[in-house]
Amino acid sequence: MFATGTRAIPAVSHSAPARWSAVATIIVLGLMPIVVRAQDTGVPASFSVAGTASLLSQYRFRGLSRSDNQPAVQADLSVTHVAGAYAGVTLTSESPGPAVDMGAGEIDLYAGYSHALGPGGIMLDLGLRGYLHPGYLYRGRTAGNVVEIYGSLDRQIGPIDLRAGLSYAPPQAHLGHKAGGGARDNTYVFAETRADVPGTPLHLHAHGGCTGGGLDYTRSYCDYRVGLGATHKALGIDVSLVGTTLSQADARARPQGPVPDPAQTWRVARSAVVLGLSLQF
Numbered sequence: 001m002f003a004t005g006t007r008a009i010p011a012v013s014h015s016a017p018a019r020w021s022a023v024a025t026i027i028v029l030g031l032m033p034i035v036v037r038a039q040d041t042g043v044p045a046s047f048s049v050a051g052t053a054s055l056l057s058q059y060r061f062r063g064l065s066r067s068d069n070q071p072a073v074q075a076d077l078s079v080t081h082v083a084g085a086y087a088g089v090t091l092t093s094e095s096p097g098p099a100v101d102m103g104a105g106e107i108d109l110y111a112g113y114s115h116a117l118g119p120g121g122i123m124l125d126l127g128l129r130g131y132l133h134p135g136y137l138y139r140g141r142t143a144g145n146v147v148e149i150y151g152s153l154d155r156q157i158g159p160i161d162l163r164a165g166l167s168y169a170p171p172q173a174h175l176g177h178k179a180g181g182g183a184r185d186n187t188y189v190f191a192e193t194r195a196d197v198p199g200t201p202l203h204l205h206a207h208g209g210c211t212g213g214g215l216d217y218t219r220s221y222c223d224y225r226v227g228l229g230a231t232h233k234a235l236g237i238d239v240s241l242v243g244t245t246l247s248q249a250d251a252r253a254r255p256q257g258p259v260p261d262p263a264q265t266w267r268v269a270r271s272a273v274v275l276g277l278s279l280q281f
Helices: 017-041 248-253 262-269
Strands: 047-056 072-081 085-093 105-117 122-132 136-138 146-157 160-177 183-196 202-213 221-232 235-244 272-280
Touching: 146 183, 248 262
Parallel strands: none
Antiparallel strands: 047 072, 047 272, 072 085, 085 105, 105 122, 122 146, 146 160, 160 183, 183 202, 202 221, 221 235, 235 272
16 A cells, blocks of 8 residues: 555555456457457547557566566557647556555546647646556545646657656545645656767667655655666667665654565565566557
8 A cells, every 4th residue: 555644545446456457457458359450440630549558577667566576468549739738648557565555557638738838849748647546445435546737848869768757646535644634745857868879779768757655655755766668669678776765764664554564565565677578569
């Protein structure tokens, strides 16, 4: 579970977690022919449709494993208008663990607007994203759903892309409650870069972010990801080192889960190498 300020979320029950994993996998595979058909039959010239299906050695969300360090599948489908408006959905399978248990699947719904700020090449991106966990129940009710507002600035300088932004989750019951009452909020700030290696299919990338609020894990923390990727036509491969600034001492001081276990708490947050294979369609 995630810490929620004054308390840790208690044990939960699941509505057929194995079923949700199967559904997520089926949807991932099902998105491919849908997008291919849309591209073949044609969409209005002002719109574009894109999709990606990925196989991951594990699913890490802001540095923390949400798949209990087990493999996961993920798919994304998006529609973009030439004016800059876009919307999409991301589906990810999850594996409940002793310390972090968000159910067996995550559905992210997002919509936003991207636009250039003058002739300087800086892109502004603003949007709204909802993280839904339909298989995660607390006292018979769906729990763990969070809505965030996000914004970022992006600048391309030759083969290097630079981006910085902020995601803010307004006060919501699913983020827990403050000691004095009232729902908590959460702020996530990040910066990232990608550099293509000229003349090769390779690229280097790095990401760093810091979380504070209702999505704390033992405490406020920062996460990082550094890696090397390669693409060939529609295929992609990525190897990344992912981790957090949390320590074993943090895990011992505030273990997570229905049966708090420092070892399992640390296992979720410690550094790990994550392998990803992707197919764009």
